[in-house]
Amino acid sequence: MTLDALINSLKDIETITDPHQVAKLSQDYHTFSPVLVPKLAGKVGDIVVRPAHEQEVIQVAAICAAHRVPVTVRGAGTGNYGQCVPLHGGVILDTTKLQKILWVKPGVARVETGVKLAALDKKAREIGWEMRMEPSTYRTATIGGFVAGGSGGIGSVQYGLLGDRGNLLALRVVTLESEPRVIELRGDDVQKVNHAWGINGIITEVEVPLGPAYPWAEVIVTFDNFITAAQFGKALANADGMIKKLVTIFASPIPQYFHPLHSYIPQGTHPAFLILAETSLESLPGLVQQYGGKITYQKPAEEVGKGLNLAEFTWNHTTLHARNVDNSITYLQSIIPANQDLQLVADLYHYFGDEVMIHLEFIRVNGAVVPAALQLVRYSTEERLNEIIRYHEAKGVLIANPHTYIIEDGGRKVIDPEQLKFKEMVDPYGLMNPGKSKVLEFKAQKRS
Ligand code: FAD
Known part of the structure; x- marks a missing residue:
């Protein structure tokens, strides 16, 4: 089907064909990975389609299925694994008008x-x-x-x-x-x-x-020792009576990438970034004292949303800030077993030094608190990056590899058979985001 014929058949649905716009809307944040950038270079869709309601989505789906046109669905395009980058051209289906x-x-x-x-x-x-x-x-x-x-x-x-x-x-x-x-x-x-x-x-x-919804306060606590900071994070995350939304720990020198926060984080210290219900604030100093920390920043709930926003220095925003200063930095995503008072975190911290700077996000997994990590890595080569990944895995760390655009090679490791069965039913021609699954490519090859 030609592009003109496709546009004609889409009738009143908004389309974008300007090559710069289409190229822009074929991108996401896989640019955090020096491994993915060359692999996804030059991959663009043919056209962006912007349905405004479900009926228009159905229309696009019907046309694409009938003419076997690949479809890559896109929200805001902030994904990190090239999930929104079309490997085989076709339609980019932008969902941002479905706003109700x-x-x-x-x-x-x-x-x-x-x-x-x-x-x-x-x-x-x-x-x-x-x-x-x-x-x-x-x-x-x-x-x-x-x-x-x-x-x-x-x-x-x-x-x-x-x-x-x-x-x-x-x-x-x-x-x-x-x-x-x-x-x-x-x-x-x-x-x-x-x-x-x-x-x-x-x-x-x-x-x-x-x-x-609680009134949430933001707090920075600094520590002289990274492992103590991590143990404090674990203790706070486990404190059942304290209501929290964020417990993030950074190893020095990561805070050097947070320019607006420098005055709250003395050089060489290891901070905890916290979001706590205001009612839990009174219980915080006791715990901070127990671990020898120092509260250096506190923002009451009524001021949250004005000025600095601690959340936007955490999770993968940490990587964004680091890359704004040094774009050779990349990252890993992992879950570290919370064994023996975070002994494994300590071992990894000492083993890699500044090559792998530890950033912990405490989360609940199966009812227990564990440190997830989005480590910052000083990238040298793909081989070295893989060596670092293998070292972590050998120690029992689960790595959700962000340097692959293949779904099974990332966090999932295997495709759930239920997902596969559903896929075969809802996308019988294999048109949805093709090329992102090893299992599906293998099945398609066997069929042809
Ligand atoms: P997109 O990037 O547009 O799409 C993501 C995937 O979903 C693509 O595969 C796309 O095809 C598919 N998709 C989108 N809409 C639909 C639909 N309607 N139907 C079917 N498939 C669809 N992720 C986290 O989980 N936690 C974090 O804290 C986090 N922090 C981040 C920080 C930064 C700085 C960056 C760059 C990324 C971060 N991410 C994080 C990744 C990403 O921002 C989030 O997962 C976000 O929710 C993706 O939403 P999006 O609208 O941008 O999705």
């Missing part, structure tokens, strides 16, 4: 896929609720993009990861068939599409549970 907040009730909300996480959070706060967890890109990221491409973030210390049972209630999905169907997935069935990188149908609506 359908309803918000105590403890639950339903929205269209292109709603920005910050917009939903704001709306929910009007009735005393908020998103349970958000990536640090919450201002720009869409909820559909978070479901299909993200994993957790600010709030995960309390609620775990998005994939944990109960953190996602329902999804509405359009299939890529000549006569597209609209399927509602509820309960455990949402896992058929969760974190599937847009290969398993086009999400049009998302229903999520909410958490109670």
